[in-house]
Amino acid sequence: MSPFAAQEVNEGPMVQELRRVLGRLETALSAISDALVITDDQGLVIWCNQSFDRFINQPRMLSLGRPILPLLPRDHQGEPLLAAHVIATASRLPGSTTVLLQRQPLQACEIEWRPVDSEEPAPVIFCIRDISSRISNQELRATAERIEQQRQNSDRLNRELQQQQLALANLVRECSVTGLPNRRGLRERLDLALEQLSQRDGLLGVLFCDLDHFKDVNDMHGHQVGDALLIEISKRLQESLPADATVSRLGGDEFVVLTGRIRDGSEALAIARKLQQRIGEPWLMHGHHFTPSMSVGIAVTDDPAAEAEELLRRADVAMYHAKRSRNESIALHDTSIEARFSASRRVHQELRRAILNQNLSLAYQPIVSIQDHAARCNSHESDSASGDGRILGHEALVRLRPEQGLPIDSEQLILEAERTGMVLELGSWVINEGLRQLQPHPQRPDHWSLAINISPLQLEQSGFAGGLLQKIEAMAIDPRRLVLELTETRILKDTKTGIEALASLRDHGVRVHLDDFGTGYASYSWLARLPIDGIKIDREFTAALGRDSRRERMTSSMIRLGLDLGLEVVAEGIETEQQRLALQAMGCCLGQGHLFGRPGELP
């Protein structure tokens, strides 16, 4: 028999099966990430997997039969990874250790060894596991916990500091700028003054004084000058006070004077006037001349049980009334002021709610031709002017449907909207709604136009003109049919921006009318400066026709001037035929008023 012929295997199929099993296990052990190595009891390598090859960076053939210790890399300090005694005892004692291979980047491993107890002498199985990521996570967690602890400590210290600051602030009764009593000092003095009311006759007056335009001083000249002005004001107030009166600084540009005992409100008014006179004297600072002024609201009481806060509130309400008044800069709180304040607050609330809920509407009042056919007119409808009362357009007037109570006066609505800045949202709604009506409509004649009121605040908004023109184009509206009415009395603050916006709109065909003409302080000045197409003569002049010859001459003069400048002239508030005829005689071409129709739905 040839020696190369397959021999009959005595071990039989069992050996072959075991070989296959061992082969699979060896393949599997080679694939795992943990480095495995088996040594004999002397520490000589008798088997290892591929991860161990990679760990020591050496092929298996060079490891077999060699002592394990010199094969292993050194730790981060250059020391052997395992102590010699570990190798010496490993065949008897299992164990484990964690070692740091290097710090940057962090590399660490855990080495675990276990003798194969079933054999004598026992080989040792070493398992080497990379735990770098676990160590990193632990370090990160430890760092995070340390930072969190530091944060908590810092928060605690901040809270303690705030409490201490609060406690200190509560002890402070003086304004650090002026040396006057501050809000807390005032409150104590006011409580004391009320208490003393029960012990003597007379009234207590609270004068709430607010400097006018103080913000402008700060903005234009800086806070140093602003503070100097506050100190000067405090000196002047103190110098001008009656002997038993005191002054405190409430904060910002607000001062409060407690009058001491007075006979009545008129005495408080007299004190206020005296203070105003002294405050209004010129003041020179860093080469700049200032003429300070202030508005004063007064509340008086003879009731010792009056609430200090309520008294201050009334004086504050009166001060706001004075500040908003065109004629008076001092106001004594009374029921009418309180009623107006309440009404103003109601308008404010209703307006906010209406804008939020879109609970608004537009009413349209017709603008008609009042001139004879042959008369000279600058009407937009150049070839069809006639005195037949034909409707040439409408003015859109915003209306608010209050959720509670009586309807809100339009004038009051606009004033409140402008005062609070809500006019921007309101104006945007009005424009969108108005433009919707200007879209091509079969029942609107070609010459029909719609006038929409805009606020100077809208005009001064960046991009107002561009945005409006975009809408006009997108909605396929003829821009010549849109008239923007700008109220003369609400003077543009940022004149340059506003004028540029108006000019841009006019360049695209939009017409601009100056509303309420004649009621402002600088009507003729605006005529020269603003790029406009027409004026609307205020209703007060129309109402004066036939009753006030001086105003009548002014009306005639305004109409002539408008026509001479090539402007459209619209008279507002025409309620009678006599007024229409008078205006017609003066050459006015267009009119608006109850005579021709009240605000309502569009036809």
Added chain:
Amino acid sequence: MTDQAPPPSLEALQNGDRPFVLADQNGVVVAINRAFHQTYGWTEDVLKGQPLSVILPESFRMSHQLGFSRFQATEISTMLAHPLRLKTICQDGSEIVSDHFIVAEKQQGGWMFGATLTPLPPGTPADA
């Protein structure tokens, strides 16, 4: 394109003048040649039927067995057709560092493995 000579057959190796040992699919020695006997002292009567690992150092045996088994399971080997410098155990227990060149051949009865050994001068370091 290069012409590469086919590996010598087990029979040719058996009849060659270099030490040669033949094992079956289970790693059991089935034959040695005269040169093997003359170099390492083993007689065929003694070695025949023994695991091939008896001529390997103790520290190599486990790895050898597992590697042999892995070949059985996968028919993939990293040892075949590569020169390996190993200590070879003689019949008298002495060790001779030799280059082992192992080849495998699939025959009707299964895999057969043959190793040609080249003894190296004393003092030559082994791979294992």
